[in-house]
């Protein structure tokens with residue numbers, strides 16, 4: 612055995628030792644048998660021991676993004692794949708979701724009564740975006756608006772995140788506690804967030820029980836921003852009878 616073979620053998624032994632000894636540095640719930648949850652493996656490259664990122668790392672980063680998005684619970688449940696198409700209007704919604712993902716132009720707006728599958732389709736879009744590395748934040752309107760109205764540190768941090776995050780999904784825009792008309796504080800918050808995102812051309816996905824003309828009635832400026840940005844992606848699911856929907860593309 613010549614010197615270089617001996618060196619290689621020593622280095623390999625060092626790699627093997629490190630790879631078998633160092634375990635579970637990452638504690639995100641994902642189990643990788645290849646790296647024993649270190650996130651890297653020791654390998655010989657150009658005659659030296661180097662630490663190479665394990666193939667589980669992109670997946671871990673996306674999991675981390677999913678957790679940060681606030682969507683992790685519903686992401687498990689809803690995908691575009693498992694959005695059932697049993698009638699024409701559902702087919703159109705699914706198609707427009709895929710088109711939106713392909714073009715990534717403007718905003719996505721879907722209005723309709725509770726139970727029409729709005730959250731499912733929007734979460735499905737977010738899931739695809741997270742899978743391809745985008746940073747997404749989920750805003751449940753009623754809960755988050757309550758936090759924003761408190762003007763404490765949590766509220767301020769949330770406000771900045773909702774404005775600046777790469778992709779924002781607002782679920783149930785303008786929903787109120789007892790179905791009252793949204794207050795002027797609600798409108799101010801919507802305008803602040805949406806106007807910032809409008810000026811900075813940031814992707815925004817909105818689901819709501821109010822159709823676009825109802826939004827205009829609540830506030831012309833908010834309605835105007837949404838209508839302008841969502842032009843190609845304004846979907847209005849009309850409920851004619853129980854579970855009998857019809858689709859209006861405005």
Ligand SMILES: [Zn+2]
Nearest residue numbers: 643646665667
């Ligand atoms: Zn790994």
